[in-house]
Amino acid sequence: MSVSDNKDPITIESQQTEPFPGDVHPTAGGGIVISKLDEVINWARSNSLWPLIFGTSCCAIEMMSTAAAKYDWSRFGFEVARATPRQADVIIIAGTIVNKMAPVLKRLYDQMADPKYVIAMGACATSGGPFFYNTYSVVKGADHIIPVDVYIAGCPPRPEALIHALITLQERIKSGATREQIKVEKF
């Protein structure tokens, strides 16, 4: 919630008594603060991110391992993996993106409802990976197609690396630094 001209009585009162909870992002026209409500909303969003099942190649197997019993990701709230983008929050691009698949990825991303986040898993989704040189059909990095929040290195990354990336994404959501949130605040 942005406060532009200090007319809100609650804001004025708490500004005078104690420091505001949450981060402060300065913009033109006054200070924007993330209020307690924003913090609660971010905390709730980050602890129940539902991933979209989108695995194109080998990284999909490590994603399935992360979902299975030994490196369980539902401990962190990623319990419900949805097959349809309309009900998913985060798309984990696990695998290589080729020129024929790129419009499909873009369409899936557009079909997801806001707020949505993107994790590029593995070397192929980050930059083309082992298929960078001398290939005529590989997109050299999924961020040519859609904006990415977290990149994971590895070919394929271990399940612990994927969980580390998920926790990083959760912390970024809580601190308000994902592309989604910065985009909204610029209004």
Added chain:
Amino acid sequence: MFEEVGTTEQGDLIINVGPQHPSTHGVLHLIITLNGETIKNVEPHLGYIHRSIEKMCESLTYRQFIYVTSRMDYLSSHINNHGCALCVEKGLVVEIPPRAKVIRVLMDELTRLASHQLWWGAMAMDVGALTPFFHAFREREAINDIMEETCGARLTMNYMVPGGVMFDLHPNFQSKVKDFIALFKSKIDEYDELVTSNIIFKNRMKNIGYLSNENAVSFGCTGPTARGSGVSCDIRKLYPYEIYAQLDFREITETGGDCFSRYLVRLQEMRQSLYIIEQLIDNIPEGDFQAKTKAVIKLPKGEFYSRVETARGEFGVYIVSEGGMTPYRIKFRSPGFSNLSALNHMAKGHKIGDLVAIMGSLDLVIPDIDR
């Protein structure tokens, strides 16, 4: 690019399945023509993971191109690498030390077990049972840990090199594999109890997706897909490589030709793989793990073909060499490509739910098909 979905003149419905779909085992795009709920035609559209591997290999040296095949059929990555190493060794005419041969066969059979475990879990999940997925991954993690200690990676291990294997076995390898054998013997009986004898599972799989013996050969099917229809095509028995000729194991064929027969073939292959590992684990010979080869490998002018039995069927590597440091042309004969061509024939006349069961029983890995 996006096909028109709609109705044909006869009133049939045309729908898309995939490319992003939980049960297509990768990015497979199927255009299905339906009459009510009965399938009239299934047309696979490929290419959504076509990574131009064959073109890329023309600029990689003979030691470098092996890593790429790990990523093709990533569930049998050791076996794919093995096939490539065998082809290069055919050109070099080099003798592999016995220790390397035994290590290669051990790793191959462990990979086959891991691949069939994942297939079993995914197959049951497609048909509707979610619990076997977790059981399968629990055992698979044990194999992944063994592989990680010796080879350094869990899924795409580049362990086979022309001449032998890259590193020696880890000191814990033997004891860990023996523990795994003891554990898995009871688990595989559990698999039978949980899924095979389940009446719902049997109703979903029996008499679905019939493939006759002649059609299996004509469509070029290999592996458990063809062995479920009675075709005897196990490369380990027909054209033995490494030490398979000296091992005692059976080739499993069933004559039913339907999904349930293919399922039974793979389950029994798991038991045979376990038996092979048992025979070898106490008899690993001492010695070198890699034969001496030149640092820069140049194959003589000519063409070489070698084949191995992956978890899906016959994987062939065809190298045409002009004497240089890089191959002139490499063709990978992938088992999934031919197995998929039989899908239309098998699925005609069934319902959509049966199509999912048929695709599960074919055990497709789409990057293997698209290369």
Added chain:
Amino acid sequence: MHNETLKSMLVELVPLAVFEEGSEWPTIMIEPASWKSLALLLTTTPALQFDFLFCLTCVDWKTHLGMVFHITSTLHRHTVVVKAKLNRDHPEIDTVSDIWKTAEFHEREVYDLFGVKFLKHPDLRRLFLTDDYVGWPLRKDFEDAVNMIKL
């Protein structure tokens, strides 16, 4: 059947065949126009019965394109390799998808990557690349400055 016996049988049946040396299996070089009749002969002769086509590919030799067919018999357990030279500018050869059903997909792949036209194929269109793609990627003179980053 032993390689030598197989070779002598093939010489009898196909008098115009030229044999290539240096491979582990008997390799026949034929004219593209005679491929269909040879394929029918290989499948229908009881002593040969080549019913399993396990590899169908093409090699770009810069002056011409070479088709390579690897066929084996599940009954007699012998293998033969058939090669045909195609003109680079108009590469055309008969389809064998009515004899071996696996050839349908394999021929589509060769058309997609090399541009070889298979006459009377039931459905000849691109398989891996998009339908509007221009160019035959696996040919040696293929250039794609946008996508291919050379090492």
